[in-house]
Amino acid sequence: MTGALPTYNFAYLDEQTKRMIRRAILKAVAIPGYQVPFASREMPMPYGWGTGGVQVTASVLGPDDVLKVIDQGADDTTNAVSIRAFFAKVANVATTTRTDEATIIQTRHRIPETPLNAGQIIVYQVPIPEPLRFLEPRETETRIMHGLEEYGLIHVKLYEDIAQHGHIATTYAYPVKVEGRYVMDPSPIPKFDNPKMHRSPALQLFGAGREKRIYALPPFTEVASLDFEDHPFQVQTFTAHCALCDASGVYLDEVVTDDRGGRMFVCSDTDHCETRRAAGHQGKGLPQHGHATSPEAAE
Amino acid sequence: MYVAVKGGEAAIANAHRLMADRRRGDRDVPALSLDQIAGQLSLAVDRVMAEGSLYDPQLAAMAVRQARGDLIEAIFLLRAYRTTLPRFGNARPLDTNAMQIERRISATFKDIPGGQLLGPTFDYTHRLIDPAMAGDGPVDEALRRERPDESGCPRVTDILDGQGLIEPDIPGDAEPADLTREPIEYPVGRDLRLQALARGDEGFLLALGYSTQRGYGRTHPFVGEIRIGLVDVEIDIPELGFAVNVGGVRVTECQMVSQFKDVAGGEPRFTRGYGLVFGQSERKAMAVSLVDRALRADEFDEQRLAPAQDEEFVLEHCDNVQATGFVEHLKLPHYVDFQAELDLLRTLRNEAKAEEDHTSLSEAAE
Numbered sequence: 076m077t078g079a080l081p082t083y084n085f086a087y088l089d090e091q092t093k094r095m096i097r098r099a100i101l102k103a104v105a106i107p108g109y110q111v112p113f114a115s116r117e118m119p120m121p122y123g124w125g126t127g128g129v130q131v132t133a134s135v136l137g138p139d140d141v142l143k144v145i146d147q148g149a150d151d152t153t154n155a156v157s158i159r160a161f162f163a164k165v166a167n168v169a170t171t172t173r174t175d176e177a178t179i180i181q182t183r184h185r186i187p188e189t190p191l192n193a194g195q196i197i198v199y200q201v202p203i204p205e206p207l208r209f210l211e212p213r214e215t216e217t218r219i220m221h222g223l224e225e226y227g228l229i230h231v232k233l234y235e236d237i238a239q240h241g242h243i244a245t246t247y248a249y250p251v252k253v254e255g256r257y258v259m260d261p262s263p264i265p266k267f268d269n270p271k272m273h274r275s276p277a278l279q280l281f282g283a284g285r286e287k288r289i290y291a292l293p294p295f296t297e298v299a300s301l302d303f304e305d306h307p308f309q310v311q312t313f314t315a316h317c318a319l320c321d322a323s324g325v326y327l328d329e330v331v332t333d334d335r336g337g338r339m340f341v342c343s344d345t346d347h348c349e350t351r352r353a354a355g356h357q358g359k360g361l362p363q364h365g366h367a368t369s370p371e372a373a374e
Numbered sequence: 375m376y377v378a379v380k381g382g383e384a385a386i387a388n389a390h391r392l393m394a395d396r397r398r399g400d401r402d403v404p405a406l407s408l409d410q411i412a413g414q415l416s417l418a419v420d421r422v423m424a425e426g427s428l429y430d431p432q433l434a435a436m437a438v439r440q441a442r443g444d445l446i447e448a449i450f451l452l453r454a455y456r457t458t459l460p461r462f463g464n465a466r467p468l469d470t471n472a473m474q475i476e477r478r479i480s481a482t483f484k485d486i487p488g489g490q491l492l493g494p495t496f497d498y499t500h501r502l503i504d505p506a507m508a509g510d511g512p513v514d515e516a517l518r519r520e521r522p523d524e525s526g527c528p529r530v531t532d533i534l535d536g537q538g539l540i541e542p543d544i545p546g547d548a549e550p551a552d553l554t555r556e557p558i559e560y561p562v563g564r565d566l567r568l569q570a571l572a573r574g575d576e577g578f579l580l581a582l583g584y585s586t587q588r589g590y591g592r593t594h595p596f597v598g599e600i601r602i603g604l605v606d607v608e609i610d611i612p613e614l615g616f617a618v619n620v621g622g623v624r625v626t627e628c629q630m631v632s633q634f635k636d637v638a639g640g641e642p643r644f645t646r647g648y649g650l651v652f653g654q655s656e657r658k659a660m661a662v663s664l665v666d667r668a669l670r671a672d673e674f675d676e677q678r679l680a681p682a683q684d685e686e687f688v689l690e691h692c693d694n695v696q697a698t699g700f701v702e703h704l705k706l707p708h709y710v711d712f713q714a715e716l717d718l719l720r721t722l723r724n725e726a727k728a729e730e731d732h733t734s735l736s737e738a739a740e
């Protein structure tokens with residue numbers, strides 16, 4: 076607004092609010108996978124654009140932290156740029172695009188390819204924290220279901236997928252069970268990233284601003300993706316390599332290069348791609364035609 | 375090509391610069407002043423203050439200007455500022471009985487003590503675009519009436535209450551709930567419900583209120599009274615031991631007299647729906663009072679069947695800042711998740727095709 080307004084506190088939120096959020100985070104860490112209600116504040120960015128993640132980051136951020144912000148795996152997507160600029164302005168912290176240099180990583184929809192280390196914090200932006208929400212729209216009901224560990228409904232949903240399509244038709248925001256107790260929404264990361272949550276040495280925090288919920292996975296938490304004995308959980312596999320850095324076994328974005336079916340597959344994780352290119356790896360670079368995943372790729 | 379799908383700081387800065395240019399418009403036309411907006415678009419400013427939950431006409435006018443007249447965007451600006459303000463304490467309950475009334479009507483009685491007072495209203499105007507609005511011709515000063523004896527305008531619901539015909543107002547000294555400070559836990563109290571409705575989107579609540587009139591949670595409403603005017607805001611100062619007047623706010627209050635009910639161990643009485651909003655907005659105050667009454671279904675052992683009676687549905691979806699954020703977040707990149715869906719769809723299509731080929735092959739063999 077105008078220059079007449081007072082300047083903001085370190086990392087925007089006032090200290091009382093940070094204290095309230097840290098209490099919620101501590102509770103969340105104490106009960107892995109449990110959604111802790113918190114008094115989410117109105118933030119200067121829209122709901123659904125990372126207000127939960129921003130509040131969590133603001134509450135754990137210190138002046139010595141090095142912050143990385145990604146969206147779709149990339150540091151240079153518009154919303155990641157905007158959130159990084161926000162913290163650079165209101166907290167004056169160092170920022171980086173390097174996964175291994177960051178102490179806090181705020182993310183939307185991806186977990187970096189570079190494995191996280193002890194001491195790092197990854198903050199997920201969560202739109203709908205309730206894994207049962209699309210099966211039962213009422214919060215009053217889903218809280219009871221979690222309380223009673225009544226998760227039959229979600230297994231029925233996965234079973235119906237298999238009956239209908241021959242596959243579990245959930246490809247992202249794939250539900251997980253935490254320490255054998257709470258079913259948790261991993262945020263809309265592709266299920267490709269689910270195994271990275273399991274026993275990660277990093278602290279994983281999840282913030283849902285509009286829905287006013289925080290949950291957490293302390294380091295080395297058991298995280299199992301829901302499945303069946305005869306239909307075990309499988310991640311996406313890509314037959315293509317990254318056109319820029321030739322990486323395989325990573326998550327790729329499909330880039331449409333022309334209107335005649337031209338496609339190029341490139342790393343979704345831009346830091347991973349740049350690091351590889353700096354180390355001398357080079358992809359084919361040329362558009363590849365047709366469909367680059369194996370038929371049995373997606374489960 | 376690859377670069378084109380990625381954003382960047384320069385692109386964002388340029389977009390914001392273009393937006394500022396469009397906001398200002400033709401530089402040969404004088405810029406709107408805040409006084410013009412607050413004075414001549416006052417109902418827009420009122421809506422921004424009401425749904426922004428912050429009574430400050432100058433700041434709201436600034437937000438309207440910054441938002442290029444997009445009121446939900448202006449509400450968002452005001453909310454994001456409001457959230458940073460310290461809380462000094464709770465005001466005493468507003469005494470709308472002591473309102474300096476500008477408008478006051480009742481649909482339940484032909485005449486009431488203090489009289490019906492039309493005030494500044496669009497009602498009974500013919501909605502013909504006035505060619506005079508293209509210019510800036512002289513406008514007559516409004517007429518002034520004698521300042522009435524304020525005690526002579528009792529609330530219609532108080533008159534009914536005096537005869538025991540309506541459920542009584544129950545004064546309470548409990549600290550009011552505040553959904554901006556505590557997460558909502560259902561079921562909620564009526565105080566929190568009314569707070570949510572007062573901040574709620576006018577259009578959404580209007581539609582919900584309307585739906586109760588069309589049979590989705592019917593409440594048999596009568597407008598007991600609508601009054602608009604200035605009320606004093608008083609706050610208790612513990613150090614002083616008495617309440618201090620900290621200013622006045624213009625509010626619209628609607629008391630809806632609704633379906634009578636048997637109260638436990640007593641005679642049947644009318645029930646109430648209540649709406650109070652900042653500024654002048656009868657549409658909003660009336661919609662709130664209809665929805666408030668519909669949401670009280672449990673209190674009166676009414677079956678909750680209609681959307682307007684469903685507390686979680688109404689409260690979770692009435693906030694336009696939340697709604698607009700989440701709807702509009704769909705324009706953020708989703709290509710990682712879309713890639714995952716593409717991948718599955720292609721797999722399913724390949725399998726279906728393989729099965730089809732297999733079937734036609736075996737048919738050909740036969």
